Amino acid sequence: MTHSPDTIAAIATPPGIGGIAVIRISGPRSWEVAAKIAGPPPQRNASSEATGEWSLHQRNGTCAYSGIRNNNNELLDEALVSSFRSPHSYTGEDVVEVSCHGGNVSPKRILSLILSCGVRIARPGEFTERAFLNGKLDLAQAEAVAGLIHARSEAAARISVSQLAGKLSESIRDMRSKILDLLALLELELDFSEEDVSFQSLESRKTDLLDLQAKIEHLSATFDRGRREREGMKVAIVGAPNAGKSTLLNRIVGDERAIVSPHPGTTRDVVEAHLELSGHEVIFQDTAGLRDTEHEIETIGIERTLKTLVRADVVLLLIDSATGDLPGSTMLAELANKSPFLVYNKCDLSRAEPQPPFTAHSGVFHISALSGAGVETLLAVLTRHFSDELETAGDLMLTEQRHHDALQRSRDALVRAQQQFAEPTLLAADLRDAANALGEITGETIGEEVLDRIFSQFCIGK
Ligand SMILES: Nc1nc2c(ncn2[C@@H]2O[C@H](COP(=O)(O)OP(=O)(O)OP(=O)(O)O)[C@@H](O)[C@H]2O)c(=O)[nH]1
Ligand SMILES: [Mg+2]
Known part of the structure; x- marks a missing residue:
């Protein structure tokens, strides 16, 4: 893991009156904290089902009907506590989700109790950021999560779901790996430049670059409609x-x-x-x-x-x-x-x-x-x-300005590359630029600052 593995929590559902609210905890201490606050549910009557041994987190994916109690053993609410063991969770870390009653009071009281156990409140988008850093999602998929949450129509949701499933990422990765293949051949040639060998004919190189450029332009053209x-x-x-x-x-x-x-x-x-x-x-x-x-x-x-x-x-x-x-x-x-x-x-x-x-x-x-x-x-x-x-x-569609900008830069680099056939070193530099720009979309080549900017646009609890 590249980030500091502290434990974070936030209410993941919108504020206001509702049947249930979900409080999400993620990080190495989440199971320990859950075990501390969640115990057997209150017994309502003699025929209660809560008989036998009660224990939280019997196995991964367990959902336990629990009573949430504070340090004074006061019952705050009854809740379903779901536990996920790393790496089998949204963030890839140990995760606990407390589904309690909704409204303005209960979720906040439970969150305060969790935070009093030394857990930090999550920043907007921090759960999804952790999912990205732990390789559960790539960057385009993480952005699709935000797209889906903010979708205002069925069509917008459909596009986001397809991006979340990895359709866009797959197409980007495919194009990027073709560019990297071309680059590898070119670098081999540069290594053997004294011997004047060629690993790819000029014609086939030209066709490959044109083909890639056309693919990028085709995808770029979907942006207007997607947005x-x-x-x-x-x-x-x-x-x-x-x-x-x-x-x-x-x-x-x-x-x-x-x-x-x-x-x-x-x-x-x-x-x-x-x-x-x-x-x-x-x-x-x-x-x-x-x-x-x-x-x-x-x-x-x-x-x-x-x-x-x-x-x-x-x-x-x-x-x-x-x-x-x-x-x-x-x-x-x-x-x-x-x-x-x-x-x-x-x-x-x-x-x-x-x-x-x-x-x-x-x-x-x-x-x-x-x-x-x-x-x-x-x-x-x-x-x-x-x-x-x-x-x-079609259902492969661009919706993010950031992706569109990166595609444009990649395309421009490919166009430059086609003017540099006589200069293999310059050609290689252009191909590297083109591949890096595509990598920004899926997050393979991206700086921390940009990441922070992207995830800070998410809502709290996501
Ligand atoms: N008979 C009839 N009258 C209509 C119809 N549509 C609108 N009107 C009348 O036309 C008048 C102007 O309607 P508005 O909807 O205010 O027109 P507008 O184009 O918004 O006008 P401005 O805001 O001034 O540009 C009103 O008296 C309406 O009741 C129609 O289909 N048939
Ligand atoms: Mg009018």
Whole structure:
């Protein structure tokens, strides 16, 4: 073990009222501490099952129904105490998990009792950090644990579970070992440089490097989608004032989130509403109506709309089919770049289709935000749009900026390498850089400082 093997503890469940809470203890003294605080459960009646010899930790993986008592033999709670012997535990150390009753008091009292036995409170992410240091998980898998905990949709959870199972790590390790193989051949050549032998033909070396570069680029390209799936897809609802944008947002979330009024220019701030649509986290954004105006506050609102528009993953251009009002011409140019869905609203009043002056769009819909007609169809098409994208991306997906940066550096080094065939020493240095950058993802080549930064982003008790 590379770290100081002290014993740590923390409450692993979120605070608040709940059926149970779990207090986790990890380190060489955890079994000793558990044996000190956990004893036979209280006998409720004569026919209690608690008969015969009671002993904690009879064997690894034992889960014992216990009474938790303090130094004065006062009963604090009844709990299930699960014991895991190193290395067969989450952290790889001796681990004890006390599942007591939840709420604001019991878990804290038991944690205090544990800490009074000379155990230190765990830092955020310290259990997972120990799991990493003891080789139970690699770094990408450890990050997937955090990803899974923070997942806000089924799709995001699926990606994290696949990363936790080691899919991403496997692919990274595979690419890294190919680079190291190439490097080994090259170093052999350098050793024999006087004799002018070659262990790999130039052609095959070129093909291998190109192939690796393509693989890295392919994986990098999944980042945009992976990050969106984790953070939520942004769907901006934009259009001229009074088109019914706020009415549509309210209709979609089934709640009066945004103010609706017959006065054009009602919405000023961007109003966001989160929704899970068939397993995808979607953030609908209602915006200020786009028009040329002198009004100071409305102008700020419109600037915000334009920023939201640029960052959106999907844009719904809402058009009042009764009036046919369109956003101002400069704003239409921005819109054309985003290939929006054209959504004709107020179809209860009119079925006219006033045309925006651009042809690039993702589809045409007729709805009534007021009555709800057509809104289901619109949402179904949006959902299909997201699911199709996810399917083409497959389940190997990048979600961490850190991984993306490392892949970029590895790719850049491979590109440099391809320009250095005449200089074997420089070529070798580039290959080493490319391999090291990949190693940062799984944690094979990484400094302590970076590790601390990564694990400090975890929550307490994980
Ligand atoms: N008949 C009819 N009226 C609608 C429909 N959708 C919205 N409205 C009405 O249109 C008016 C404007 O609706 P809002 O949702 O406030 O429009 P908006 O696009 O958010 O307007 P701004 O925030 O001012 O840009 C309100 O009086 C709504 O009741 C619809 O589908 N049919
Ligand atoms: Mg509005």
